């Protein structure tokens with residue numbers, strides 16, 4: 001789809017980690033006219049503003065990578081913002097895209113849509129089969145609604161709105177806020193600062209026993225465009241009208257302790273790890289079954305150690321003022 005030369009593509013969330021990576025890959029193709037707005041220019045929770053934007057710009061395709069995003073403590077601390085802002089962004093962008101005649105849309109959900117104790121690895125049909133992880137249930141409900149919004153507009157209006165479910169993502173452009181960020185950027189920053197200050201101990205949140213799967217953001221961007229470009233016959237061969245989402249992951253996971261040890265090695269920290277069990281562990285494990293996507297022809301390329309090395313290299317090029325903290 002986005003290979004066509006005359007496509008006007010709106011990338012919502014283009015300043016974010018994922019939106020930025022998608023924009024870079026689209027720019028490298030040089031084959032499309034790209035439209036983007038910052039949240040200050042266009043607040044996607046504002047229905048009238050989104051309607052006016054879509055009616056004016058009438059993009060040929062939309063990639064929805066804008067959302068209220070954060071780690072386990074941010075989700076647990078701001079549940080109303082996570083459910084409200086994400087529901088509003090999805091409803092406004094998806095409905096106003098339809099109202100403006102946009103035929104093609106891709107939205108990003110999250111692996112947290114699956115039940116806390118879903119059998120591992122979690123296939124797409126595990127959706128709605130059990131209770132969710134409390135620390136991110138509001139966000140997960142919003143993400144599940146996003147899938148069902150796309151499916152409903154496809155079924156009633158014949159749209160081609162697709163959903164990808166990313167695992168935990170990391171890479172250049174991530175959020176490095178000490179409290180609100182995800183685990184990988186948080187540990188990169190904490191270990192880096194500890195090594196710089198000569199500290200001999202770094203605290204890790206939780207018990208270190210949960211397992212997480214990680215995907216480098218450039219792989220996620222490539223997978224997003226891969227799914228967007230799939231011809232209808234291929235896409236419909238692997239999805240159903242009411243089970244349309246596609247898991248995107250690396251296919252392997254590590255414990256938080258193993259992750260911390262890898263980040264320590266990469267940043268040159270040689271001290272001890274301690275575990276702050278006053279912080280939540282969250283879901284014990286959320287490894288996704290990515291066989292639907294691999295049958296479609298895509299697999300992740302960047303291993304975790306290499307991805308962390310690249311992210312740390314990029315981190316070192318940023319001065320404190322440039323580091324995004326959200």
Ligand SMILES: NC(=O)C1=CN([C@@H]2O[C@H](COP(=O)(O)OP(=O)(O)OC[C@H]3O[C@@H](n4cnc5c(N)ncnc54)[C@H](OP(=O)(O)O)[C@@H]3O)[C@@H](O)[C@H]2O)C=CC1
Pocket residue numbers: 012013014015016017018019037038039040042043044045064065066067068069085089108109110111166167168169170173174175182326
């Ligand atoms: N990071 C991760 O580990 C994972 C992310 N995802 C999903 O991937 C997508 C991208 O995540 P990620 O890149 O990490 O997120 P970021 O926080 O890096 O970027 C989110 C972007 O959304 C934009 N945004 C937020 N609220 C609004 C608003 N009200 N109006 C307009 N724009 C808004 C921001 O724009 P601005 O900068 O202009 O304010 C920001 O650039 C999201 O849908 C997220 O749920 C899914 C699984 C894991």
Ligand SMILES: C[C@H]1O[C@H](OP(=O)(O)OP(=O)(O)OC[C@H]2O[C@@H](n3cnc4c(=O)[nH]c(N)nc43)[C@H](O)[C@@H]2O)[C@@H](O)[C@@H](O)C1=O
Pocket residue numbers: 070071072073075110111112136139140167168169180181182183184186187203204205206207210212256279280281282283
């Ligand atoms: C992508 C995903 O991200 C979130 O779910 P999560 O994976 O639980 O998030 P997380 O990356 O914050 O934590 C993963 C694990 O890591 C441990 N941990 C250790 N030390 C730090 C630390 O310093 N910071 C953080 N954030 N976590 C830490 C932490 O205790 C937990 O056990 C939700 O947004 C969810 O909705 C979602 O979509």
